Amino acid sequence: MSLEMALLSVNLNFLIAAVHLDDRVGELIPIFVLAIAAAESSVGLAILINYCRIRGSICLQFISQLKG
């Protein structure tokens, strides 16, 4: 969710720049970025569900099987 919010805030940044510069490209970029953010969140949710099914929890404390 916070990843989505980060991408959306960058979108807002682009849109404000587009209004400020009166430029068309800046209004077009958020459409691409929205599509990418949707794909990314779906992939992330799939990975998270898989992890939850294996480990039984998504608590950050216990994601420490691999210790670098």
Next chain:
Amino acid sequence: MESLFFYYDTLSPTFIEFLIFLFLASQMVYLLFFTNHNYLGAPFLGTSANYFLVIFLCSLLINFLFFADPLYASFSNHINVNSQTLLVRDSMVFTSLIVIVFSMSYLRLKKICQYEFSLLFLFSVAGLAFTTLSADFLTIFMTLELQGLAFYLLATFYWGSEFNAEAGLKYFVLSSFTSALLLFGFSLIYILSGATSFEAAQLIAQQQSNSGIVLLGLAFSLSALLFKVGAAPFHVWLCDVYEGSLTPITFFFVTVPKIVIFNVLLTLFLSVFFFENFY
């Protein structure tokens, strides 16, 4: 007739990429169609798809020898073909060919029959091939994301394993956060220049008055790209992801994207942000 020549001129430098996407679509149809087939079905489908992928990559390499049309820009300068990008793309395809040849025997040894391997592999190769050609901030972001989405799934490929799931989760969280940082850096450059092409950014960056925000955008995008190659201050994720994912996939992560992203770093620093004002 004239319009036909126009299309040929626009599309010809990216012919290889179109071939890759066409092959990707045909591979998808093939895999979906033969999933429940009696003889060509489940246990051998992944192997046959991998063989097709090897043949396809070999044919691409043959194509490179005859298909060098340097100094070409198309898609309104979003894509730039010159000898440097052709060389990088060539070596990328060659390295991925080696990786897939090695990984086939590994998959057979471990009895991993999931046929999505070649598809995900091909998605990331397509993304990386476009990344080498891109001469534009938006194109770089899009293609890096295409590559990244395939990579998150490749890291979790053997999804029954705890280590694979954890490696994929860690890779996903960290890498998608840095791609947001990359986009933020590009947006800062866009605010100043009003364009996403490298030339405009170069022109804007050379003015003394803008150097602060340009440096900030440069710092954000640089840190994201250094994360993607796993350079020094951002290298901590490497060990977990490389340890957790399957061995041929680790091989793929180590070799192929590094070539391409180093090329992106080179073009950023030798063409866009190369000027005397900062020294």
